Amino acid sequence: MGRVISDITISADGYSAGLNQSEERPFGDDGGDGWADKLHAWYAETPEENREEVDQTIAAKAFIMGRNMFGPVRGEWDRQWNGWWGDNPPYHAPVFVLTHHAREPQPMDGGTTYYFVTDGIESALAQARAAAGDGDIAIQGGATTVNQYLAAGLIDELRLHIAQLTLGAGTRLFEGVPPLKLEQVKSRATTVATHVTYRVLR
Amino acid sequence: MGRVISDITISADGYSAGLNQSEERPFGDDGGDGWADKLHAWYAETPEENREEVDQTIAAKAFIMGRNMFGPVRGEWDRQWNGWWGDNPPYHAPVFVLTHHAREPQPMDGGTTYYFVTDGIESALAQARAAAGDGDIAIQGGATTVNQYLAAGLIDELRLHIAQLTLGAGTRLFEGVPPLKLEQVKSRATTVATHVTYRVLR
Ligand SMILES: NC(=O)c1ccc[n+]([C@@H]2O[C@H](COP(=O)([O-])OP(=O)(O)OC[C@H]3O[C@@H](n4cnc5c(N)ncnc54)[C@H](OP(=O)(O)O)[C@@H]3O)[C@@H](O)[C@H]2O)c1
Ligand SMILES: NC(=O)c1ccc[n+]([C@@H]2O[C@H](COP(=O)([O-])OP(=O)(O)OC[C@H]3O[C@@H](n4cnc5c(N)ncnc54)[C@H](OP(=O)(O)O)[C@@H]3O)[C@@H](O)[C@H]2O)c1
Numbered sequence: 001m002g003r004v005i006s007d008i009t010i011s012a013d014g015y016s017a018g019l020n021q022s023e024e025r026p027f028g029d030d031g032g033d034g035w036a037d038k039l040h041a042w043y044a045e046t047p048e049e050n051r052e053e054v055d056q057t058i059a060a061k062a063f064i065m066g067r068n069m070f071g072p073v074r075g076e077w078d079r080q081w082n083g084w085w086g087d088n089p090p091y092h093a094p095v096f097v098l099t100h101h102a103r104e105p106q107p108m109d110g111g112t113t114y115y116f117v118t119d120g121i122e123s124a125l126a127q128a129r130a131a132a133g134d135g136d137i138a139i140q141g142g143a144t145t146v147n148q149y150l151a152a153g154l155i156d157e158l159r160l161h162i163a164q165l166t167l168g169a170g171t172r173l174f175e176g177v178p179p180l181k182l183e184q185v186k187s188r189a190t191t192v193a194t195h196v197t198y199r200v201l202r
Numbered sequence: 203m204g205r206v207i208s209d210i211t212i213s214a215d216g217y218s219a220g221l222n223q224s225e226e227r228p229f230g231d232d233g234g235d236g237w238a239d240k241l242h243a244w245y246a247e248t249p250e251e252n253r254e255e256v257d258q259t260i261a262a263k264a265f266i267m268g269r270n271m272f273g274p275v276r277g278e279w280d281r282q283w284n285g286w287w288g289d290n291p292p293y294h295a296p297v298f299v300l301t302h303h304a305r306e307p308q309p310m311d312g313g314t315t316y317y318f319v320t321d322g323i324e325s326a327l328a329q330a331r332a333a334a335g336d337g338d339i340a341i342q343g344g345a346t347t348v349n350q351y352l353a354a355g356l357i358d359e360l361r362l363h364i365a366q367l368t369l370g371a372g373t374r375l376f377e378g379v380p381p382l383k384l385e386q387v388k389s390r391a392t393t394v395a396t397h398v399t400y401r402v403l404r
Binding site: 012013014030031033160162164165166167168173174177178179180181182183184186187188189191192193194196198 | 214215216232233235362364366367368369370375376379380381382383384385386388389390391393394395396398400
């Protein structure tokens with residue numbers, strides 16, 4: 001059976017997004033730093049020796065994300081938002097989007113289909129498992145979603161990219177999650193972040 | 203002029219101590235993990251190649267700490283508590299203890315004297331500066347103390363040791379501290395923790 005992996009970028013004080021997420025600033029307030037954009041640009045251009053730090057989840061066979069990560073639409077689906085990642089998203093696999101607002105599946109180019117799951121995290125994971133077969137499943141974010149899976153004891157491996165700033169407020173990883181014992185499997189610095197992989201012990 | 207350095211061990215979710223600190227468990231609730239004791243034991247026995255990760259502040263010429271780090275006494279000084287570190291503490295320099303409860307200076311063996319500072323963080327830092335000359339000043343903790351110095355923009359270098367657990371509750375580093383820009387000067391894994399040194403940018 002594949003592992004359940006979560007790979008998330010956080011500020012040094014543990015936030016994965018600032019306050020006031022919007023279409024213009026999906027990562028919310030950041031004091032004008034543009035930290036997420038800078039990291040993404042670096043991830044895109046990163047030299048070969050660092051690729052493993054940034055391509056870790058790309059091999060997953062199914063993905064789960066929260067609706068806020070999927071896009072800026074809140075409340076009813078009042079427009080046809082199909083994710084931040086264009087017509088050919090980098091997933092090339094089913095992506096299960098947690099939401100309270102039902103919607104038909106949305107097929108995209110290159111093998112990605114967005115499925116909208118309204119009956120909770122266990123259901124999304126069961127569907128992802130069925131789709132992934134023996135492959136890994138990636139819990140993509142945001143923190144609200146990752147925290148639910150952590151609290152339910154459903155994540156095997158947690159990969160943190162710790163960026164060089166604090167945000168002071170926003171959506172915080174581990175918020176409301178009961179204490180966890182972790183095993184540091186790997187930890188490595190690049191020029192933009194500290195990358196730590198933890199196995200979540202049971 | 204020396205640098206102002208803070209060196210602190212945190213859980214992966216950013217706590218430097220759990221809830222319910224006591225004389226028996228100075229680091230508070232930790233789900234029976236004894237994380238702080240384990241780390242301290244490892245720090246004490248650590249092989250030569252890791253010494254720099256654990257001896258970083260020991261060269262400071264003056265130290266500042268909060269009264270909760272100094273000991274378990276709360277409220278009035280109802281007994282002669284002289285710190286956790288025995289008759290010959292590892293500081294060998296003046297240690298300024300922030301407190302609301304005045305007390306005479308307490309000289310110890312080996313050059314350590316505990317001074318009790320009741321007029322705030324700037325005063326403690328000024329006294330530490332005067333004592334340290336050109337040497338570094340270490341803000342020893344706990345998080346309540348470090349956060350005040352961070353919020354006031356008075357820390358030059360922050361050294362984090364990120365332990366392999368989450369605590370879920372307690373005293374959290376960065377709590378209430380406005381957003382900071384950091385420069386990751388160094389980041390390195392040992393078998394027990396990820397050690398990251400940040401320069402705090404202004
Ligand atoms: N730093 C990173 O690596 C990283 C990674 C991913 C995302 N992000 C950022 O994080 C932010 C999004 O994260 P977030 O924590 O705010 O939210 P999120 O986890 O992406 O999405 C939360 C939303 O998903 C839906 N949802 C979550 N759990 C559900 C459940 N059990 N049942 C039904 N619906 C559920 C709800 O939306 P509805 O009620 O509206 O349906 C909820 O408001 C964005 O700013 C994104 O850019 C950062
Ligand atoms: N993980 C680590 O590396 C690390 C490092 C150090 C400590 N610790 C742990 O952290 C805990 C202590 O940390 P903490 O954050 O709870 O407290 P702390 O910062 O050590 O001490 C806070 C106390 O110091 C006094 N104080 C602080 N600022 C003051 C100010 N501006 N003016 C006057 N008094 C002031 C107050 O005591 P009064 O009002 O009672 O006088 C306050 O309650 C302990 O459990 C310790 O074992 C962990």
